[in-house]
Each structure stands twice: as structure tokens, then as C-alpha cells.
Amino acid sequence: MTETENNKKLSKEDVQKVSELAMLNLDESQVEAFTPQLESILDLASELDAFDLDKFEPTAHPFGLQNVFRDDEIERVDVKQGALATAPDVEANQFKVPPALGEER
Template structure:
């Protein structure tokens, strides 16, 4: 299969997933993820060359609904759940000029 997952790999996926890890966590997660991926190496025994992948248990087709206006969520109720709101919009800290 592939080489074992390294602390560098784990640091990279943590960054992709927007998680920050301490050095101890990085070490522990690396060992645990390697264990789990090692177990998945049992799949190497299978000949899968001519097997099609399955993404979903149902043969999904796109579902359309009738173009009729139904009840929708109340805007104020939805906005009330947000940590910060201004002028009926979600408010976030500055996006440009990020520190990394």
C-alpha cells in the first residue's frame, strides 16, 4: 500500500480541516491514524481492478419538486442563531489580510 502516515501528513490534514493541534496531540493522532490505516491494509488482499465503485446504496436520480412556493424559515429566526449579525447578514472577522 502506501507509506505510513507521518506527523507532517497529520499536520497538513489538520490545517486543511481547520484544526490546530498541540505537539502532544500531533504525536498521539499520528499513531492512532496509522493504526486505523494499517487495518485498512487488509483491503490490499482483494483484486479490485474490475470492480466499479459504489458511492451510495440507492441508485440515485435527481429529484425535482413542483415549482410551488411553500413555507420557508423565518429570516430573523435563522439569523438569531448566528454568533454575530449586522443588517440581516452574517458578520465575520476580516477575511483578507489573513495571518497565514
């Protein structure tokens, strides 16, 4: 599905690619099941084509809020009691994870 207008079918490869972006492992049967479901949801988008929306800016906040700030003041919390206590794996007060192979950034 590249355009909502022409209703091109969503392919299983598309679904596979999206699952990779979303960091989800899908087996063949799940891809099979999800493909038509995702397609029918994306088909809903064609309803939008009935409206001329060019002159409308995307909504940022329904109330039009802007310029919301906080002052530059420090608030201290005890991370050991808090976040580290419920972490899956911790060593030396750090979050422990498997090596980041092939993901140098």
C-alpha cells in the same frame, strides 16, 4: 503513507498538513498522540488490497436510486426568527465575521 501496499509511515508533517486542511489547530503533543492513532486506522485500509475490485463501480446509492428531483416552487421561511436568531454574531440581518485576511477568492 503514500501507498497502502508498502506501509510507509505517516509522518508528523503529514498530520500537521491534514490538520491545516481540516481547519484544526493541533499542538505538538496532539500531533504526537494523533500520528500513531491515524496510522493504525489507515493501516486498516490494507485489508482492501486482498480484494480484486477493479470491475466494481463505486456505490452511489445501495438501492440504485437516480433522477430524484423537486419542482421549481418557492417555499418561504422567516430567516430572522430562524437562522439569524441563533447565529453567533449578526449585524444588519447579516452574519458578522472577522475580516477575511489573505483569503481573497
